[in-house]
Amino acid sequence: xxxxxxxxxxxxxxxxxxxxxxxxxxxxxxxxxxxxxxxxxxxxxxxxxxxxxxxxxxxxxxxxxxxxxxxxxxxxxxxxxxxxxxxxxxxxxxxxxxxxxxxxxxxxxxxxxxxxxxxxxxxxxxxxxxxxxxxxxxxxxxxxxxxxxxxxxxxxxxxxxxxxxxxxxxxxxxxxxxxxxxxxxxxxxxxxxxxxxxxxxxxxxxxxxxxxxxxxxxxxxxxxxxxxxxxxxxxxxxxxxxxxxxxxxxxxxxxxxxxxxxxxxxxxxxxxxxxxxxxxxxxxxxxxxxxxxxxxxxxxxxxxxxxxxxxxxxxxxxxxxxxxxxxxxxxxxxxxxxxxxxxxxxxxxxxx
Amino acid sequence: xxxxxxxxxxxxxxxxxxxxxxxxxxxxxxxxxxxxxxxxxxxxxxxxxxxxxxxxxxxxxxxxxxxxxxxxxxxxxxxxxxxxxxxxxxxxxxxxxxxxxxxxxxxxxxxxxxxxxxxxxxxxxxxxxxxxxxxxxxxxxxxxxxxxxxxxxxxxxxxxxxxxxxxxxxxxxxxxxxxxxxxxxxxxxxxxxxxxxxxxxxxxxxxxxxxxxxxxxxxxxxxxxxxxxxxxxxxxxxxxxxxxxxxxxxxxxxxxxxxxxxxxxxxxxxxxxxxxxxxxxxxxxxxxxxxxxxxxxxxxxxxxxxxxxxxxxxxxxxxxxxxxxxxxxxxxxxxxxxxxxxxxxxxxxxxxxxxxxxxxxxxxxxxxxxxxxxxxxxxxxxxxxxxxxxxxxxxxxxxxxxxxxxxxxxxxxxxxxxxxxxxxxxxxxxxxxxxxxxxxxxxxxxxxxxxxxxxxxxxxxxxxxxxxxxxxxxxxxxxxxxxxxxxxxxxxxxxxxxxxxxxxxxxxxxxxxxxxx
Numbered sequence: 001x002x003x004x005x006x007x008x009x010x011x012x013x014x015x016x017x018x019x020x021x022x023x024x025x026x027x028x029x030x031x032x033x034x035x036x037x038x039x040x041x042x043x044x045x046x047x048x049x050x051x052x053x054x055x056x057x058x059x060x061x062x063x064x065x066x067x068x069x070x071x072x073x074x075x076x077x078x079x080x081x082x083x084x085x086x087x088x089x090x091x092x093x094x095x096x097x098x099x100x101x102x103x104x105x106x107x108x109x110x111x112x113x114x115x116x117x118x119x120x121x122x123x124x125x126x127x128x129x130x131x132x133x134x135x136x137x138x139x140x141x142x143x144x145x146x147x148x149x150x151x152x153x154x155x156x157x158x159x160x161x162x163x164x165x166x167x168x169x170x171x172x173x174x175x176x177x178x179x180x181x182x183x184x185x186x187x188x189x190x191x192x193x194x195x196x197x198x199x200x201x202x203x204x205x206x207x208x209x210x211x212x213x214x215x216x217x218x219x220x221x222x223x224x225x226x227x228x229x230x231x232x233x234x235x236x237x238x239x240x241x242x243x244x245x246x247x248x249x250x251x252x253x254x255x256x257x258x259x260x261x262x263x264x265x266x267x268x269x270x271x272x273x274x275x276x277x278x279x280x281x282x283x284x285x286x287x288x289x290x291x292x293x294x295x296x297x298x299x300x301x302x303x304x305x306x307x308x309x310x311x312x313x314x315x316x317x318x319x320x321x322x323x324x325x326x327x328x329x330x331x332x333x334x335x336x337x338x339x340x341x342x343x344x345x346x347x348x349x350x351x352x
Numbered sequence: 353x354x355x356x357x358x359x360x361x362x363x364x365x366x367x368x369x370x371x372x373x374x375x376x377x378x379x380x381x382x383x384x385x386x387x388x389x390x391x392x393x394x395x396x397x398x399x400x401x402x403x404x405x406x407x408x409x410x411x412x413x414x415x416x417x418x419x420x421x422x423x424x425x426x427x428x429x430x431x432x433x434x435x436x437x438x439x440x441x442x443x444x445x446x447x448x449x450x451x452x453x454x455x456x457x458x459x460x461x462x463x464x465x466x467x468x469x470x471x472x473x474x475x476x477x478x479x480x481x482x483x484x485x486x487x488x489x490x491x492x493x494x495x496x497x498x499x500x501x502x503x504x505x506x507x508x509x510x511x512x513x514x515x516x517x518x519x520x521x522x523x524x525x526x527x528x529x530x531x532x533x534x535x536x537x538x539x540x541x542x543x544x545x546x547x548x549x550x551x552x553x554x555x556x557x558x559x560x561x562x563x564x565x566x567x568x569x570x571x572x573x574x575x576x577x578x579x580x581x582x583x584x585x586x587x588x589x590x591x592x593x594x595x596x597x598x599x600x601x602x603x604x605x606x607x608x609x610x611x612x613x614x615x616x617x618x619x620x621x622x623x624x625x626x627x628x629x630x631x632x633x634x635x636x637x638x639x640x641x642x643x644x645x646x647x648x649x650x651x652x653x654x655x656x657x658x659x660x661x662x663x664x665x666x667x668x669x670x671x672x673x674x675x676x677x678x679x680x681x682x683x684x685x686x687x688x689x690x691x692x693x694x695x696x697x698x699x700x701x702x703x704x705x706x707x708x709x710x711x712x713x714x715x716x717x718x719x720x721x722x723x724x725x726x727x728x729x730x731x732x733x734x735x736x737x738x739x740x741x742x743x744x745x746x747x748x749x750x751x752x753x754x755x756x757x758x759x760x761x762x763x764x765x766x767x768x769x770x771x772x773x774x775x776x777x778x779x780x781x782x783x784x785x786x787x788x789x790x791x792x793x794x795x796x797x798x799x800x801x802x803x804x805x806x807x808x809x810x811x812x813x814x815x816x817x818x819x820x821x822x823x824x825x826x827x828x829x830x831x832x833x834x835x836x837x838x839x840x841x842x843x844x845x846x847x848x849x850x851x852x853x854x855x856x857x858x859x860x861x862x863x864x865x866x867x868x869x
Contacts, residue, residue: 219711229701237713
């Protein structure tokens with residue numbers, strides 16, 4: 001009989017091999033899924049994973065989609081390392097987008113680089129304000145940040161819906177639930193001519209570098225890692241648990257808010273109800289696939305972005321529903337969690 | 353006498369291999385009827401693993417086991433109990449919110465009638481001098497009483513072999529003597545007893561035969577009454593037992609720790625409330641606090657370390673500064689070092705390297721610059737600590753959980769001492785540490801005191817406190833006894849005090865009772 005046997009020590013090799021195993025299993029799962037849907041699996045694989053990257057525009061789209069994922073994931077990873085489970089990046093992302101849009105609309109028909117700067121700041125603050133609610137409630141009343149941050153996602157979704165149906169609706173927009181299109185001065189500059197890849201990608205790369213330094217070089221990062229590994233040791237050392245909760249939630253909120261800003265000031269160019277493409281939740285998967293490591297986040301974001309692009313292609317060329325991307329994301333997370341069992345356990349044949 | 357009929361349990365070539373260590377290798381052991389048989393060895397020598405295999409908790413990888421001459425394979429503890437093997441674990445397995453009789457009933461097969469069972473419990477406890485009230489709730493019992501419940505629970509099944517795992521570590525000296533009486537009576541009736549311990553004097557007093565384990569192997573068998581503690585120790589650790597150098601205390605310096613009527617209500621319903629603890633510890637002395645575990649040591653340590661800051665600041669004064677409300681890092685900045693009871697998970701982060709674990713509390717000493725970690729300083733500190741304190745490990749990058757308990761304790765102790773604290777508070781400094789390392793750690797504490805630090809040691813091992821302390825006091829039910837100079841007291845007196853009966857101890861209670869009446 002095949003049994004799981006506990007390893008004496010967690011396997012370091014397996015903790016890095018597990019995400020790769022999960023990716024392979026996801027691909028196999030995808031092939032099976034395509035066959036089950038009556039499609040040629042090889043053709044499906046080509047359309048899903050190869051064709052999106054066949055030209056420079058496709059590669060630029062990949063980086064464009066990966067940008068908010070990197071921002072969200074690096075912000076969340078800071079908190080996750082200290083076991084602060086901010087599940088509400090989706091809501092923080094939306095509120096960042098809303099705050100940045102408010103700045104863009106306030107400065108409508110005016111010029112100057114200060115507008116974009118203020119939009120970035122507003123996006124960050126918007127996200128942080130939304131994340132400060134679970135932080136305050138946790139530090140003050142010891143509430144569960146998972147529940148509070150998650151529920152605030154739905155509040156944010158309803159709030160943005162109300163805003164684009166009301167105060168922020170485009171006055172000349174024939175009652176469509178969306179804001180005015182932003183002016184040039186409120187849009188992020190492009191990085192590559194002829195593509196949609198914009199300056200937010202540079203924010204994301206710098207965020208990864210700063211995140212790396214914070215996590216591995218700073219004393220605060222160390223404190224948060226201690227809290228994540230051994231809460232009692234953090235208490236023994238005198239590290240403030242409250243400060244860590246604030247840092248963990250605000251970093252996630254701030255980064256998600258800037259990601260929201262990059263979307264409204266980037267490919268969308270306005271605020272709509274659909275400001276988020278599920279990036280806030282996908283960022284959680286990215287952070288875990290990446291083992292909360294900034295380098296890993298870079299690559300995991302690209303993978304996740306490819307799933308988004310592949311899903312779009314599959315809709316176009318294979319007549320598959322748009323939820324195909326979510327299915328792949330879900331498979332990835334499921335297989336990752338499954339593979340992670342082998343970090344602490346190994347398979348063993350046992351007679352009897 | 354040595355006819356094979358008399359041999360109750362016989363182990364031959366027992367081997368148990370865990371993924372990273374060989375816990376037992378080719379162990380042979382014979383236990384006769386009515387024999388009190390000691391299994392002696394340092395921590396990690398493989399005593400507990402061996403007992404677990406006899407009791408069916410673990411399975412041997414090789415070797416055979418004979419029970420009353422028949423080859424057997426013990427499947428699980430229930431099987432062991434049905435064979436007549438009982439075991440009293442070092443850590444009790446009782447439900448605190450249930451009564452004694454309910455706890456006993458849970459361990460028995462079937463669905464025994466509680467009334468009958470209460471009567472049986474009373475009978476057994478009378479017969480063997482183990483007074484327990486079957487109707488009391490376990491959380492209201494003292495540690496000694498809880499142990500009696502465990503023993504009674506085993507005796508109700510008429511065991512032919514009783515395994516006792518370090519039974520005296522939680523008892524007062526007087527309670528130990530009572531327990532020995534019970535065990536002798538049982539042995540006289542024919543019950544065999546396997547007695548696990550590393551306390552040589554106890555084994556000498558109680559046991560007929562001793563099997564010595566070292567690194568999982570049997571290194572000797574002896575008749576304890578014909579040996580000296582020294583000769584048994586050298587069998588146990590493979591070399592001579594080191595002795596601490598303890599000179600008379602020098603001039604005492606300033607007060608480094610003062611507790612002013614420290615009173616802390618415990619939040620935990622089964623915790624101990626600290627009441628009116630007054631204490632002054634000066635530089636240049638080691639102050640020992642003895643006591644049976646669970647009498648407020650935990651709460652006192654949390655209050656002292658700052659892991660549970662107090663509401664009033666003046667109750668604790670560290671090096672002249674009121675610090676009752678301070679967090680642990682602020683207290684460290686005042687010059688206090690602290691070695692907690694739990695090493696893995698509190699004193700050290702299991703998955704982090706020793707270097708990172710140095711950073712945990714020693715970050716004040718130049719390891720930080722503008723909030724950034726200075727890796728060279730951090731690694732140097734860890735290397736220095738490993739070298740000076742003779743920590744056996746794979747270098748400063750070895751994770752804390754790869755070290756043995758004794759070596760990790762040496763590292764933690766070294767980390768705190770190398771920061772040259774003005775006041776060091778150490779809880780159970782040698783708990784679970786092998787004899788050699790324990791002597792080393794005690795010597796370090798004495799050296800620290802000779803250099804002028806004030807040292808507070810809270811320990812459940814009386815011998816240890818008598819070896820290193822200059823003054824000693826007892827904590828019982830959250831109150832602290834008056835302090836005595838070591839020369840003016842002895843183990844017996846402190847032992848009596850450990851049950852809460854020091855001169856004047858009862859006065860407050862009597863007054864309270866009168867006021868209520």
